[in-house]
Amino acid sequence: MEIRTYGDPALRRRAEPVEAIDDEIRTICERMVETMLRANGAGLAAPQIGISKRIIVLDVDGEFHVLINPELIETSGEVEQVNEGCLSVPGVDSTVERATHAVVEGTTLDGETVRIEGEGLLARAIQHEMDHLDGGLFLDHLSSARRQSLLKAYHRRQREEST
Numbered sequence: 001m002e003i004r005t006y007g008d009p010a011l012r013r014r015a016e017p018v019e020a021i022d023d024e025i026r027t028i029c030e031r032m033v034e035t036m037l038r039a040n041g042a043g044l045a046a047p048q049i050g051i052s053k054r055i056i057v058l059d060v061d062g063e064f065h066v067l068i069n070p071e072l073i074e075t076s077g078e079v080e081q082v083n084e085g086c087l088s089v090p091g092v093d094s095t096v097e098r099a100t101h102a103v104v105e106g107t108t109l110d111g112e113t114v115r116i117e118g119e120g121l122l123a124r125a126i127q128h129e130m131d132h133l134d135g136g137l138f139l140d141h142l143s144s145a146r147r148q149s150l151l152k153a154y155h156r157r158q159r160e161e162s163t
């Protein structure tokens with residue numbers, strides 16, 4: 001599956017809840033996992049492959065999760081500035097302020113409800129992927145000056161790559 005990049009309206013839509021875990025949803029999850037692994041990402045949200053459904057996959061520090069209809073239950077702990085990038089905004093990154101602890105609850109492909117508590121990188125990946133389900137991007141957390149300069153660098157890179 002092709003990863004949608006900045007400017008694609010699919011990334012700005014609020015994703016719809018999954019109503020039933022059927023073959024279609026199982027296929028979507030499989031494709032998301034393949035796409036994440038191929039891109040070497042720590043996570044992926046369905047809108048990033050153009051599917052407006054509330055599904056995220058995570059692969060951080062050997063912890064692997066597929067979460068359907070995830071809800072962010074809590075973010076707590078300290079606030080940390082760590083460098084962050086996004087498969088949908090390739091080639092650029094920036095420090096982003098996020099909580100060091102996050103709790104998310106969702107449904108697995110087997111229909112079980114699970115609660116995942118993340119620290120550090122996993123907490124960051126949870127918050128980052130949850131943003132995608134509401135049409136958010138890590139850029140939205142930056143000051144407008146920082147965002148403008150990052151987007152300038154991004155567009156310059158895109159132009160260079162297409163020539």
Ligand SMILES: [Zn+2]
Nearest residue numbers: 085086087088
């Ligand atoms: Zn992302």
